[in-house]
Amino acid sequence: MVLALVRRRPKQLAIAALIVVLAIVPFLGNAYYTSVLIIIGINAMVAVGLCLLMGYTGQVSLGHAAFYGLGAYISAVLSRTYHVNPWLAMLAAVVATTAFAFAVGFPIFRLRGNYLAMATLGLGIILWILFREVDSITGGPSGLSGVPYLSIAGFNFSSDFRFYYLVWGFCIAIMVISESIVASRMGRAMRAVHGSESAAQSLGVNAAVVKVKVLALSAAYAAVAGSLFTYYLTFVSPQPFDFLFSVQLVVMAVVGGLASIWGAVFGAGAIRVLSEVLHPFGELDVVVFGLLLMVVMILTPQGLVRGIADLWHRFVSVRLAPTR
Amino acid sequence: MDDILRIEGLTKAFGGVVAVRELDLDIQECQVTAIIGPNGAGKTTLFNLIAGVFPPTRGRIIFQGRDLKGMPDYRRAGMGIGRTFQDVRLFGNMSVLENVMVGLHLKGKSGMLDAAFHWPGARREEENVRLTAINTLNLVGLGRKADMKAGELTFGQQKLVAVARAVAPQPRLIMLDEPAAGSNALERMEISDLVKRIVEMKITVLLVEHDMRFVMGTAQRVVVLDGGVRIADGTPGQVQSDKRVIAAYLGEPEARA
Numbered sequence: 001m002v003l004a005l006v007r008r009r010p011k012q013l014a015i016a017a018l019i020v021v022l023a024i025v026p027f028l029g030n031a032y033y034t035s036v037l038i039i040i041g042i043n044a045m046v047a048v049g050l051c052l053l054m055g056y057t058g059q060v061s062l063g064h065a066a067f068y069g070l071g072a073y074i075s076a077v078l079s080r081t082y083h084v085n086p087w088l089a090m091l092a093a094v095v096a097t098t099a100f101a102f103a104v105g106f107p108i109f110r111l112r113g114n115y116l117a118m119a120t121l122g123l124g125i126i127l128w129i130l131f132r133e134v135d136s137i138t139g140g141p142s143g144l145s146g147v148p149y150l151s152i153a154g155f156n157f158s159s160d161f162r163f164y165y166l167v168w169g170f171c172i173a174i175m176v177i178s179e180s181i182v183a184s185r186m187g188r189a190m191r192a193v194h195g196s197e198s199a200a201q202s203l204g205v206n207a208a209v210v211k212v213k214v215l216a217l218s219a220a221y222a223a224v225a226g227s228l229f230t231y232y233l234t235f236v237s238p239q240p241f242d243f244l245f246s247v248q249l250v251v252m253a254v255v256g257g258l259a260s261i262w263g264a265v266f267g268a269g270a271i272r273v274l275s276e277v278l279h280p281f282g283e284l285d286v287v288v289f290g291l292l293l294m295v296v297m298i299l300t301p302q303g304l305v306r307g308i309a310d311l312w313h314r315f316v317s318v319r320l321a322p323t324r
Numbered sequence: 325m326d327d328i329l330r331i332e333g334l335t336k337a338f339g340g341v342v343a344v345r346e347l348d349l350d351i352q353e354c355q356v357t358a359i360i361g362p363n364g365a366g367k368t369t370l371f372n373l374i375a376g377v378f379p380p381t382r383g384r385i386i387f388q389g390r391d392l393k394g395m396p397d398y399r400r401a402g403m404g405i406g407r408t409f410q411d412v413r414l415f416g417n418m419s420v421l422e423n424v425m426v427g428l429h430l431k432g433k434s435g436m437l438d439a440a441f442h443w444p445g446a447r448r449e450e451e452n453v454r455l456t457a458i459n460t461l462n463l464v465g466l467g468r469k470a471d472m473k474a475g476e477l478t479f480g481q482q483k484l485v486a487v488a489r490a491v492a493p494q495p496r497l498i499m500l501d502e503p504a505a506g507s508n509a510l511e512r513m514e515i516s517d518l519v520k521r522i523v524e525m526k527i528t529v530l531l532v533e534h535d536m537r538f539v540m541g542t543a544q545r546v547v548v549l550d551g552g553v554r555i556a557d558g559t560p561g562q563v564q565s566d567k568r569v570i571a572a573y574l575g576e577p578e579a580r581a
């Protein structure tokens with residue numbers, strides 16, 4: 001019975017299972033787990049956007065931390081320095097970051113392959129330097145503290161317990177929206193551009209516009225995540241938005257199998273857990289991420305999630321073969 | 325009959341190689357015109373010029389009375405110019421049905437936000453597109469493969485999906501680059517029938533093909549290119565007996581099958 005359900009509706013079941021597990025975790029009373037899962041949820045939003053761009057549309061970005069950081073800084077500066085309502089500041093951050101992605105997208109996507117990788121890398125580094133150097137606005141390397149909490153009608157998202165549900169609410173919304181887009185006319189155009197740009201164009205798909213739109217969407221996701229991150233910490237500094245984080249995001253998407261939204265969320269979780277485990281060893285985590293990236297690309301180019309899913313499918317179909 | 329396509333003094337040079345040279349060509353509506361010629365004659369380059377993949381070095385392309393100068397390839401698709409590729413170029417990771425649905429991209433309007441928020445209009449549009457795609461797959465005889473991954477089909481089937489993908493939006497002109505290459509005799513007959521059915525849909529067909537028997541049985545008119553220049557033009561019968569053609573092409577040590 002249960003296995004039959006698993007076979008027929010794996011996705012719906014997975015969503016339900018995820019929601020149930022996520023809903024329960026904070027009640028376990030382990031503050032550490034809750035805080036790690038908050039960060040995972042925030043990273044997952046960025047990873048899902050990168051997965052749409054890299055996995056579905058086939059365009060690499062080595063600078064996605066820039067959009068994440070831009071969202072965080074705009075929210076922090078507006079709400080802290082200019083006393084704008086934090087939700088409005090977040091909305092402004094998302095709009096501005098999306099507009100920024102549109103603006104850089106058209107020139108950047110004139111490039112392909114390695115050149116595109118270099119340009120996005122450069123973008124990430126430039127913004128990171130701006131975050132550090134424009135002291136008067138960003139507070140420089142030491143950042144800005146005293147960013148306000150988010151609140152709704154007097155209800156403050158000031159505890160981890162509350163913030164946890166806020167973050168995962170956003171994250172699941174982003175996942176559901178992304179799944180719908182991928183299955184839609186737009187999603188087909190994205191995958192077509194990935195498959196063969198020339199064929200897609202011959203059918204009326206304007207590849208440049210598709211790429212820029214996906215970049216803008218992923219930038220919007222990153223800005224939501226960055227804003228939530230800064231309201232969670234009530235603090236912002238350049239360090240979380242450095243090149244290493246851009247690379248980590250790519251590793252998350254790759255571990256998740258690139259063209260899988262679920263995979264990206266799983267990847268975000270796996271990488272975060274791994275870096276928590278490696279924390280005592282300091283800089284060693286960089287080496288491990290590099291190795292992980294290589295191993296996954298070589299052994300299961302479709303990602304760990306797909307690899308595990310294949311095993312699972314084999315198991316289920318063997319077990320249920322007679323009922324078919 | 326009217327000319328759907330007029331080509332005037334068309335020239336394309338790649339560095340020193342002149343792939344198409346001072347070509348004048350009028351294509352009549354609703355018939356099958358075959359472009360033949362030896363390897364490197366400039367046939368695919370001609371298709372790429374008409375489709376707008378790259379600009380000509382010189383000359384004009386006038387489609388339905390309109391000069392296409394400067395118009396990018398994706399806009400030419402919207403004008404009713406469809407094509408297939410010599411090397412197929414299916415979207416291998418997408419289902420057969422989805423490949424054809426991409427062909428209907430311009431028949432839909434829904435964007436990212438429609439999809440994200442499940443507008444009812446977008447859903448209706450999606451259903452229509454799906455139905456048209458299934459009908460087109462039935463036309464090429466692959467309705468039963470709709471849910472397979474395009475990359476898992478045989479080469480011959482992939483070529484048919486590519487035709488379905490280009491035919492689905494009902495273009496005014498379709499260019500088929502070697503649709504029967506790599507197919508067996510039976511498949512070639514099916515493809516020839518398919519081409520005739522496409523013309524019945526009031527779609528003008530331009531096709532490149534090396535197999536002479538296929539060309540003779542399918543096209544009303546045959547244009548022969550050699551070195552980017554037109555060396556013969558006429559009915560299949562006329563062209564077949566043209567001395568220059570025999571020298572340039574048919575006389576090649578056993579023309580490619």
Ligand SMILES: Nc1ncnc2c1ncn2[C@@H]1O[C@H](COP(=O)(O)OP(=O)(O)OP(=O)(O)O)[C@@H](O)[C@H]1O
Nearest residue numbers: 338341343361362363364365366367368369370410
């Ligand atoms: N994009 C390109 N860049 C440089 N040279 C090209 C390009 N496309 C075609 N050529 C050259 O132009 C000439 C004509 O090539 P084209 O592909 O049009 O020939 P064809 O008639 O289609 O031949 P085939 O029967 O082999 O497909 C060849 O010499 C080819 O090398």
Ligand SMILES: [Mg+2]
Nearest residue numbers: 367368369410
């Ligand atoms: Mg060719």
